[in-house]
Amino acid sequence: MNLKEKLQQLAQERQNLQVAMIEITGAMKILEQQILEAEPELVQPSNTEASTRESKTKSLKSKA
Secondary structure, three states: OOHHHHHHHHHHHHHHHHHHHHHHHHHHHHHHHHHHHHOHHHOOOOOHHHHHHHHHHHHHHHHO
């Protein structure tokens, strides 16, 4: 195989990989959207740590 043929082969392989990357990116976006629709509570972070801290502070004040 001469250099010109090898270059053409590599160009074709690169194009195939670019198409595959576009397809994978699209599939990832679809999956991300499906996950967000299925579990909307994950979109907004819960403030459980802040709530716990606030509860402890209130209970300490009420004991004092």
